[in-house]
Amino acid sequence: MDQALLAVVERSPQAAAAHDRAGWVGLFTADGRVEDPVGSRPHTGAAEIGRFYDTFIGPREISFHRDLDIVRGSSVIRDLDLEVVMGSAVTMTIPAILRYDLREVDGEWRIALLQAYWELPAMLWEFLRNGAAAVPATVQLSRGLLRNQRLRGAVGFAAGFRRVGSRHKTLVETFVNAVGRGDRFAALQTLSSGAAITLGDGDTAEIVELAERCAGAVTTKVIAAGQTVVASVSAGPRRGVLFADITRRGTGIQRIRYFPQ
Incomplete structure (x- = not known):
């Protein structure tokens, strides 16, 4: 079973790298949930997960530099660094730990919950250190947030700043x-x-x-x-x-x- 779970999890970075929206969203159960980063407002169901993809994954090049995978029960814990190309002049490396909880649906494993543990304040600080080069990427992200998530979603994403210290x-x-x-x-x-x-x-x-x-x-x-x-x-x-x-x-x-x- 471990290999079957890992195979499903591995399809997530593969779909992201291929900019395969339907393939990425289709990895989740009908009531699937994405918490990215943990602490921000969750995205639940295909429509919300699709809007999450349109905001944070689709417009960017994201590479997963995997260090360790742990399978226990129907959960996969992945220790990795995320390399995110935010724009032509801005690339960030984000230390992260991802948790995938999977569920079998009609004989196929799907992702019921994806939790991404990374530090939003640290990411923002690294982003702003790029100075003027970060301006176009900031405008793009802000527009994407408001267009896809609306004001409620933007506020929900900002909730990720609230965390233990x-x-x-x-x-x-x-x-x-x-x-x-x-x-x-x-x-x-x-x-x-x-x-x-x-x-x-x-x-x-x-x-x-x-x-x-x-x-x-x-x-x-x-x-x-x-x-x-x-x-x-x-x-x-x-x-x-x-x-x-x-x-x-x-x-x-x-x-x-x-x-x-």
Whole structure:
């Protein structure tokens, strides 16, 4: 099954590179949802997903530089960098982690949910550093947003600026480092009361078990999007992706989901 899921997921960058709108939108279930970036207003159903494509994918050249794929159950986690050509003089590299949840429909796997974890403020800052060269791309993106998404959609996209912050990223790094050195007490100090830890979405785990899997673990990429901090974790030859759910005003991690390679 893993190869079947990966094959469907791989059709997404292939369709984007070919500017195949129908092929890309057709990868999703009828009630499919796109959250890109996580924290912005979701796009649900073929019509909204089509408008998302027209705004953000169709007008651009996007390359997927894949680093790691993890399959667990019917979900695929992809650690990668996105290379986005915004215009003739502006190309950006965006560190990202994508999550695809798939569902079988009439004997075929389709994407029920695509969540793209990347940092909108960091992308905007890199974009603006291009100075005058960014002006044509800014005008094009603004026009596309208003034409395809209307004002409500533009405001919904801007909601992606609201996210947990740098102190929450540090909290997650502290948790991973503590787990990596087997310091259960320090790891517990980063968690809120009653915080859940699971392998994947549903297999309950304890910190001791996580420490056994992640001896020597360090973070190699940390992304804050919406209410979640996502971290790429490297523990020698073993790798994984960790999702930590945190409220912006919270002082501890509320939920840990670890997807091992």
